[in-house]
Amino acid sequence: MSDVLIEARDVRRSFDEGRVQALRGVDFRIHESEFVAIVGPSGSGKSSLLQILGALDEPSEGEVFFHGKSVAEIHDIARFRAENIGFVFQSFHLIPTLTAVENVQVPMFEMPWSPVERQRRATELLKSVGLSERMHHLPRKMSGGERQRVAVARSLANEPKLLLADEPTGNLDSANAQRIMELLQSVHQRRGMTLIVVTHDPNVANFADRMLRVLDGRVVSDART
Amino acid sequence: MVFLTIVYKNLLRRRTRSLLTIAGIAIGIGAVVALTSIAWGFQKSWERAYTARGTDLIVTKITSQSPLPVPFAEGIKTDLLKLPRVKEASGLLSDLVSIEDAPAMLIFGWELNSFLWQHLKLVKGRWPTNNTERVAVIGAIASDMLKKGVGSPVQIEAGELTVCGIFESSALVENGAVIVALPQLQRLTEHTGKVNFMNLKLDAATTDEQKGELQKMIKAKFSGYSAFKSGEMAQNNTAIQVAKAMSWATSIIALVVGAVGVTNTVLMSVFERLHEIGILLAIGWRRRRIVKMILYESMVLSFIGGLAGIAIGFVSVKLMQATPFMHGKIEGEISLNLFLLALLIALGLGMFGGLYPAYRGSRMPPSAALRYE
Ligand SMILES: Nc1ncnc2c1ncn2[C@@H]1O[C@H](COP(=O)(O)OP(=O)(O)OP(=O)(O)O)[C@@H](O)[C@H]1O
Numbered sequence A: 001m002s003d004v005l006i007e008a009r010d011v012r013r014s015f016d017e018g019r020v021q022a023l024r025g026v027d028f029r030i031h032e033s034e035f036v037a038i039v040g041p042s043g044s045g046k047s048s049l050l051q052i053l054g055a056l057d058e059p060s061e062g063e064v065f066f067h068g069k070s071v072a073e074i075h076d077i078a079r080f081r082a083e084n085i086g087f088v089f090q091s092f093h094l095i096p097t098l099t100a101v102e103n104v105q106v107p108m109f110e111m112p113w114s115p116v117e118r119q120r121r122a123t124e125l126l127k128s129v130g131l132s133e134r135m136h137h138l139p140r141k142m143s144g145g146e147r148q149r150v151a152v153a154r155s156l157a158n159e160p161k162l163l164l165a166d167e168p169t170g171n172l173d174s175a176n177a178q179r180i181m182e183l184l185q186s187v188h189q190r191r192g193m194t195l196i197v198v199t200h201d202p203n204v205a206n207f208a209d210r211m212l213r214v215l216d217g218r219v220v221s222d223a224r225t
Numbered sequence B: 001m002v003f004l005t006i007v008y009k010n011l012l013r014r015r016t017r018s019l020l021t022i023a024g025i026a027i028g029i030g031a032v033v034a035l036t037s038i039a040w041g042f043q044k045s046w047e048r049a050y051t052a053r054g055t056d057l058i059v060t061k062i063t064s065q066s067p068l069p070v071p072f073a074e075g076i077k078t079d080l081l082k083l084p085r086v087k088e089a090s091g092l093l094s095d096l097v098s099i100e101d102a103p104a105m106l107i108f109g110w111e112l113n114s115f116l117w118q119h120l121k122l123v124k125g126r127w128p129t130n131n132t133e134r135v136a137v138i139g140a141i142a143s144d145m146l147k148k149g150v151g152s153p154v155q156i157e158a159g160e161l162t163v164c165g166i167f168e169s170s171a172l173v174e175n176g177a178v179i180v181a182l183p184q185l186q187r188l189t190e191h192t193g194k195v196n197f198m199n200l201k202l203d204a205a206t207t208d209e210q211k212g213e214l215q216k217m218i219k220a221k222f223s224g225y226s227a228f229k230s231g232e233m234a235q236n237n238t239a240i241q242v243a244k245a246m247s248w249a250t251s252i253i254a255l256v257v258g259a260v261g262v263t264n265t266v267l268m269s270v271f272e273r274l275h276e277i278g279i280l281l282a283i284g285w286r287r288r289r290i291v292k293m294i295l296y297e298s299m300v301l302s303f304i305g306g307l308a309g310i311a312i313g314f315v316s317v318k319l320m321q322a323t324p325f326m327h328g329k330i331e332g333e334i335s336l337n338l339f340l341l342a343l344l345i346a347l348g349l350g351m352f353g354g355l356y357p358a359y360r361g362s363r364m365p366p367s368a369a370l371r372y373e
């Protein structure tokens, strides 16, 4: 088996001075090029876990390791995030004033690329998600499915090692949901990218190779699909 | 796409608000430019007057109590002429007097045979010919303001003189003034035998360094007196200092109002976008880049406002100069230096106004921002 990309060791996260315990000790390892679905009922702690894995939030206790290195010890966490992690959200979260091709370039400002290089990469990414015709459209002029494809292109902007998606199909109809999942799967297969998708939807979870079930802040099952 | 594209598009979200802020800055900078231009122009005009008179060094007794240097005995002239390199010395008495309806006019008493007269151009009538005749020459603008021509009587303090000539000078302050023979002014202002300036003409070969030595020598030899080069003289002129102080005081108020406007606008726009800022952080932006984005937004506003303000300032100086009330009283200085200074002030204002909003915007934890969908 390939190297471990990300590992959670007894990760706990509480809010409001311990009154809310979102994560109560989570342990797992995810290898490079795995496609993992995280499922579980509402409020079980899926989003909390994903934010910790993406270094947007810190565990109250326990540790996360990325390529064997403790994330808590990374000095420049913003740079770590920019270079290694891509995010896709349920409500797309595109910048409303920017066109599709501009939105894809936003994360690239943290990379040492020229404007021409940024433009070239963004154009290519939009082509790869099937949006060559929508380059200069503003988000509000696009359908939900198209917006989410722009968001996927943006998450790939800096060629991250790990792609995290929180309910990426939650705001889409089933046809568009299917398309987005096919897109994510092809990204995973073509680029060998590690993919972690949080979802309620069993159809979505079926795309993954492995499923982690979360209940009350704990992983209750971990199975290949 | 370049970084500024994001900045511009953010400002275009609320066009009206951005425009109003730009207008606020423009008015503030416009006031600064107009007032500074007038104050600098005032100083320039005095500098020109001192230089045109052909004076190398001016000896006075400056005290902080009075706006014009205090009169002193003209006998000092003999001692000054004994100094090295001093070729000519000429006494001058100046005062601010009320002349009929005009509240405060400058009046000069000059020695009749002195070099001071050489730079004036007679446009009508004649020069005064002796020390006893009760005549005055008046500048072209003074002639306009007082509505006096050659032959008109003028009431100066308690005495009455007749206008014998009208002259023009390259310096605005002299064009608005009245000039009489020194003994006439000494009589009218009851300063018999006194002057408040001694104008020295030096050897043409005198270097700046030698001038400086001479200044020190005069200061040391004649206690209470100082010697100035013509440029320094304008800087030490109390009227100029007052004009400059007033222009700065008004400018500072205008700038504070402008800065508060920018801060308010940018802070509002940051609060409206907290969620979006969280997204930017989540997709990889550093806090430093958020700070940069917000600072750029406020600096773009103030830059555009600054350019508009400079235009407003220069145009309003021109307009003021053209009104009959102000005509000949002000002479705005429109220079590249003032343009650059105003632009610098505008950018500083944007920087300052953006600091707090930038700080607030960059404090947002990305995970918290994401929760408020
Ligand atoms: N910042 C916070 N402050 C307080 N409580 C929080 C905070 N974030 C999450 N929680 C709580 O932690 C628990 C887990 O939340 P989380 O968002 O991780 O659940 P989830 O599995 O993603 O749910 P959903 O499927 O509805 O998105 C919930 O009870 C939630 O109310």
Ligand SMILES: [Mg+2]
Pocket: A046, A047, A048, A166
């Ligand atoms: Mg969730």
